[in-house]
Amino acid sequence: MRSLAPRLTGRRILHARFSSRHVVRDNFKRLAAKLAGQTVRGVTRHGKFIVAQLDKGNLIVHLGMTGALLFDAPAGPHTRAVFDLDNGVLLYDDPRQFGRIEWAPELPARVARLGPDALHISEADFLTLLRRRHARIKPLLLNQSFLRGMGNIYSDEALFQAGVHPRAMASRLSKQRAARLHRAMIDILGAAIANKGSSISDYVDAEGRRGTFQHMHQVYGREGQPCTRCGAPIRRVVLGGRGTHYCPKCQRL
């Protein structure tokens, strides 16, 4: 977002073309026709969705797990969309094709009706939401209908910082622990943004630069390595189908 918005806002889309049925569910030609000649009036974020407001309607992009929007990069084997702009070319690359590109006159319900943003929810509201849920906290943090914006890495890191076990029941968290988790989410997301994200294998921003937050991970990807706080080996389990990393000593159930 930080590198994308300044570069894209105010630009005109001259022409667009697509090559992935997975990423683009619409008819390619129909979507291209919707975009041609339109100017980007603004770029906003709705949880993990990127929304470019056009003269008419919105171009909605989700990067999935491996998607990337890149300015003036050479097209490669995983280029799924090409946007010719009046100031260069914007590519959408996505090896696994879990990402999505679509156009809509208004935000579709599944984008508009996500939970509150993890970066903006108040401590009191967060506590209220947690109280209503009979679910383990880690998978719940990943549920975008509950809270928008948290991904797998940052959920593990926030739970570690807050000292909360990933299997803890949301509704049973004490007010103090919920407050610590709220603080940790905002801290972790803020630090990750400041460090331009976590480049595990191939994540890059719109200018093609890798992030550096991966060097600051305390638990994610550190299975078997000593906890930076207590020295106990970091454990990896699967919760809700996602790899989950935590310190069994610092994060008690």
Added chain:
DNA sequence: TCAAATGTTTGATC
């Protein structure tokens, strides 16, 4: 060589 892992969402099923 092959099984398992990877940053996400959805749709089915209970």
Added chain:
DNA sequence: GGATCAAACATTTG
């Protein structure tokens, strides 16, 4: 309605 799990896909790693 809510919780849980498999599936969509390509590539890397052990």
